[in-house]
Amino acid sequence: MPVVLEDAADQYVAGGTDALNANVDYPREARRNGIQGTVVVVAVVSSSGKVFCTAASQPVHSLLDAAARRAVWRTSFVPLEVDGQAVTYDIRVSISFRLG
Numbered sequence: 176m177p178v179v180l181e182d183a184a185d186q187y188v189a190g191g192t193d194a195l196n197a198n199v200d201y202p203r204e205a206r207r208n209g210i211q212g213t214v215v216v217v218a219v220v221s222s223s224g225k226v227f228c229t230a231a232s233q234p235v236h237s238l239l240d241a242a243a244r245r246a247v248w249r250t251s252f253v254p255l256e257v258d259g260q261a262v263t264y265d266i267r268v269s270i271s272f273r274l275g
Contacts, residue, residue, distance in 0.1 A: 187266060188253070188268075189224065189250075189251040189252060190251070194251075195246065195247075195268070198245075198249040198250050199242065199243070201242065201272055202238040202239065202241075202242050204238055205238040205272065210238060210272070211235075211239075211272050211274050212235035212239060212272060213233075213235065213271040214231055214235050214239050214240050214243035214272070215232050215233035215267055215268070215269050215270075216229055216231055216232065216244055216267070216269075216270065217231075217267050218247045218248075218268065219264075219265055220252045220254075220263065220265070220266055222254055224251055224253055224254045225251070225252075226247055229244045230244075231244060232267065235272070242270075243270040246270060247268055252266065
């Protein structure tokens, strides 16, 4: 059975949400055009904590979607253990882009 974690970045991001936020780059063109919103990214995390697949499950705009996916790719996650075994898991991460 797949393990899915909902918006658990604060627990499962190695280094916490500060580490994730450090990987987020607000695209210049999106800023210029006043594009903002919250992108929900689903990532598949390996048993070693490395991301090997991402998708924007709640997209906002292609510029923000791509930036959010890049941020998740750059982030290391804490391996998850079930019954003493490291497992692959899905995690949903919300990344907000706000102006001002």
